[in-house]
Amino acid sequence: MSDWCWEDPKDKKHYKLRAPHLERLIDHVDEGGNLNDYDDVPSDIRRDLILESQTGKKSKKGSDVTTGLSYPPISINVLPAQTAHASTAALLPSTPVSHESLVIPGSREQAVREYCNWLESRANDEAYKADFRKICQVTLDNRLDLELILDDPDAGFFVQRGIQIGTARRFLRDIKEWATAMRRQITLE
Template sequence: MSNDEIPACCIQYTIEWKVTVNKKVISRDTEQDVALTPSAYWPMTLRGKLEKLLAGKTSSKGRVRSDDTSIVVYVNDRSQRDLIKRFDHLDIDWTAVEQQLLKWGQPFCQGKKLRLSITFEYVEEDCLSKTTSGRVEKRGRSSATKRMLNERDAQLDAEEATSGQESIWRAVYNLMRCPSSSCHLGRHCWQDPHGKKHYGLRTHHLKRLIALVEKGGTLQSHEDVPEDFREDLYIEEQHRLESQQSKSNKSVGTTGSCHPINIHFNGTSHSESHNPTAAPVMLPPPMDQGQGDFIIPGLRDEAVTEYSAWHESNVADDKLKAQFRQICDIALANGLDLQLIYQDQDPSFFVDQGILVGIARQFVRDITKWANYVSTV
């Protein structure tokens, strides 16, 4: 038996891997009953499959480059904590991963399943050149958002080249990027090492973690998140649940205070309409025709970002621009697209998150104006 092979009687595991380009998943695959060590299976098998897939899937997109690689090691045992690792590009150090698999050798022998979840993240290499050269993207207009993001990345790259190490900002954002495709709390989460529950992180949370590292604190895994930060997340989650419960109770109380009303529908028999025990039949309220009078093509999250960038382009003050970026982060972190925001017509939600009243009102009010604008450009 080769030194690269894990004894089949001791450890076998599954690899679930996916590839993303510009945050969009382009492929998923599974490697079952792997008996080689990850450090051997990667160059012998998996890397070749990855390169072949990229050659076929990205030929029409132009060249792509590796951004980073995220690995999560799981065992289906609630008493064990997952191991989460992130690496720049494809520079993967398999040591910690293999040590974790060996550590879980005993649970495996007891019938537990071991699994690696690997995400290979790529970005289009020519995105920056397309934007700066003034070429027009989809829908006949240049994307101000992509231009700003590329400028930010270029600045971070320059800082890293000068210091010789990864920027704190990028390290924190990459560490807290949620690896789960089933999580709907936003792009960044803190995963509680004890209960495995995800807590969505907004911009002010991430800035707080960045400040912690800048002051000399350690943040290499989710377990390093300090207790006071965790307590704040627990409290925010409790307040959110209490708020939902309060709204639900008010709704029930309002309904219960109304006098009973006999409602007759066509096709309802006389005996049914006068049966006091029959369940009331409710029709949904008619939808406001103004809520569906615009169509926004493309991906919903990208539309939110581009809409925010349009607002930024209409103001000169840096503080106002920052407010629009913040409200965009809040919307994305809560899974809100432009259609939902427009239907709710509730700027108070954003005001409660620290957004200026005027900015929140503009963000909610001007969606149809922006939609009509992009449809004519």
């Protein structure tokens, strides 16, 4: 049972948000959309809420079929984000990673390239591979290296530069695993 609703800014009517609506809102945010106030709810979700409400009134008269209970309107208080970075950072979990033993031979930019190649080699889909090439280029264009990224793992930084959230999180998450694999490989040689 959902306790969330959307308030139509025009007539102040409340529409109950069910799990499918919430999933679509999450997808909207994951794809870079904002939800800072009621006006930010995508129009297709608004349309579906209104249509479902009209259909539901005719058949259910405001009650839930399974429980027979009617739901009172619930307000969602939306706080404005301080900055675009702050709103993105609030939506993305930080990835705390320690780099005390991150020792990678060779140049820092070469390590970034090798790491991205390693990530790409673990993907089958061409779109995923292209994402890893893109995040590699963003990293190098911003003169970042793997140690700097581990010092301040910020998926929002990459998302703001057009990287998909999953790619950004994977990039941050697997650095230590890759460094460990590289150390083992060097030890075996």
